[in-house]
Amino acid sequence: xxxxxxxxxxxxxxxxxxxxxxxxxxxxxxxxxxxxxxxxxxxxxxxxxxxxxxxxxxxxxxxxxxxxxxxxxxxxxxxxxxxxxxxxxxxxxxxxxxxxxxxxxxxxxxxxxxxxxxxxxxxxxxxxxxxxxxxxxxxxxxxxxxxxxxxxxxxxxxxxxxxxxxxxxxxxxxxxxxxxxxxxxxxxxxxxxxxxxxxxxxxxxxxxxxxxxxxxxxxxxxxxxxxxxxxxxxxxxxx
Amino acid sequence: xxxxxxxxxxxxxxxxxxxxxxxxxxxxxxxxxxxxxxxxxxxxxxxxxxxxxxxxxxxxxxxxxxxxxxxxxxxxxxxxxxxxxxxxxxxxxxxxxxxxxxxxxxxxxxxxxxxxxxxxxxxxxxxxxxxxxxxxxxxxxxxxxxxxxxxxxxxxxxxxxxxxxxxxxxxxxxxxxxxxxxxxxxxxxxxxxxxxxxxxxxxxxxxxxxxxxxxxxxxxxxxxxxxxxxxxxxxxxxx
Numbered sequence: 001x002x003x004x005x006x007x008x009x010x011x012x013x014x015x016x017x018x019x020x021x022x023x024x025x026x027x028x029x030x031x032x033x034x035x036x037x038x039x040x041x042x043x044x045x046x047x048x049x050x051x052x053x054x055x056x057x058x059x060x061x062x063x064x065x066x067x068x069x070x071x072x073x074x075x076x077x078x079x080x081x082x083x084x085x086x087x088x089x090x091x092x093x094x095x096x097x098x099x100x101x102x103x104x105x106x107x108x109x110x111x112x113x114x115x116x117x118x119x120x121x122x123x124x125x126x127x128x129x130x131x132x133x134x135x136x137x138x139x140x141x142x143x144x145x146x147x148x149x150x151x152x153x154x155x156x157x158x159x160x161x162x163x164x165x166x167x168x169x170x171x172x173x174x175x176x177x178x179x180x181x182x183x184x185x186x187x188x189x190x191x192x193x194x195x196x197x198x199x200x201x202x203x204x205x206x207x208x209x210x211x212x213x214x215x216x217x218x219x220x221x222x223x224x225x226x227x228x229x230x231x232x233x234x235x236x237x238x239x
Numbered sequence: 240x241x242x243x244x245x246x247x248x249x250x251x252x253x254x255x256x257x258x259x260x261x262x263x264x265x266x267x268x269x270x271x272x273x274x275x276x277x278x279x280x281x282x283x284x285x286x287x288x289x290x291x292x293x294x295x296x297x298x299x300x301x302x303x304x305x306x307x308x309x310x311x312x313x314x315x316x317x318x319x320x321x322x323x324x325x326x327x328x329x330x331x332x333x334x335x336x337x338x339x340x341x342x343x344x345x346x347x348x349x350x351x352x353x354x355x356x357x358x359x360x361x362x363x364x365x366x367x368x369x370x371x372x373x374x375x376x377x378x379x380x381x382x383x384x385x386x387x388x389x390x391x392x393x394x395x396x397x398x399x400x401x402x403x404x405x406x407x408x409x410x411x412x413x414x415x416x417x418x419x420x421x422x423x424x425x426x427x428x429x430x431x432x433x434x435x436x437x438x439x440x441x442x443x444x445x446x447x448x449x450x451x452x453x454x455x456x457x458x459x460x461x462x463x464x465x466x467x468x469x470x471x472x473x474x475x476x477x478x
Contacts (some may be wrong), residue, residue: 028257043283077433077442150430153447186355208390
């Protein structure tokens, strides 16, 4: 059976302007690979309602799981929760369970749960909350879309909260052979081995550093024995 | 007149598996912001022909410029050039001008221009070459799609080659006010200023480090006077 699939949707003008470097996609990619869920696509879109809704609908339809990051804070540009509700035709309002989590958190901190902070308790109808052990304000899952914060520490904590609840497949196994030859010399033999193992993915990632150049040849697949056999073939090709 | 728009398409299984961290999107984002071209979307897809073709067609239709990175090397998994040709219904073959560039480069290095390396001279019909001062093998522009290498040093050199040839708009001006207060306290006054300047984009980017927390409030727009006025309003709000 093929592994479940996933897409990542990063939401935020600050990524597209270059001000902020997205690290959440790489964290999610590694986590999903280990869990046996295949990340098939990642997208970054800005803080525009129509764009976010269209992306959520397209990705939710195409993949088993969608993970979003960004846009669930207290400020006026945090519009993700409303967009997710709109994408699924659900109503959205401050929800009592989310409000109670925020009230307990801010009460302990001696901070007022004002109107802005209360925005973070706006949860689409029918969504399940995602625990946020870092800063309390919850994420949520609606249908197959998991909505999480953009701040990396919070995003990573939410991924850890949600991943064990998802159905995974066989983890992707990968092995690497480093060969110090030009990629143009590796390509022929590598292609021969790749054709021999149609169920595996063989990739070549060139490097050049301090005058030494070559490529990392990476074999990926779900069958450990097959990965090992392909690695042996590669080692023999470049002995 | 609104600025020209752009999308980035990152191609490569290694990004989606988490093995490699994409840095090209952030580099392009900064370069486009400085050139007055609005990066509206970024996507990452794997090394699958149908997926790449569909993404290229969707992005080329939706935006003024599309930039791709990855998949133009000599190995069997480098299928980007063929996918771009297919996306535009063009034929593709080894082209003499590209072959001559590779021949000169490898001749100088005393390296054989073998069949694998010759793959890098496969250029779709009607495309214009993009200069590669790092490792010779050219990128190309077909219609509104600029096809570049995935290796960051080469990608960045190609962006520098192609950017001066594109029509830019007014560069995006941005200014930042750092405020050491909780985002929930900033949100109200920030929203008031944001409503006052509908032509500007105001964003809030929280930080928390060494026990100090707050947010960077970023004002972005094309009119320097307007950005300055909004910054003055923000400073007055948080004085």
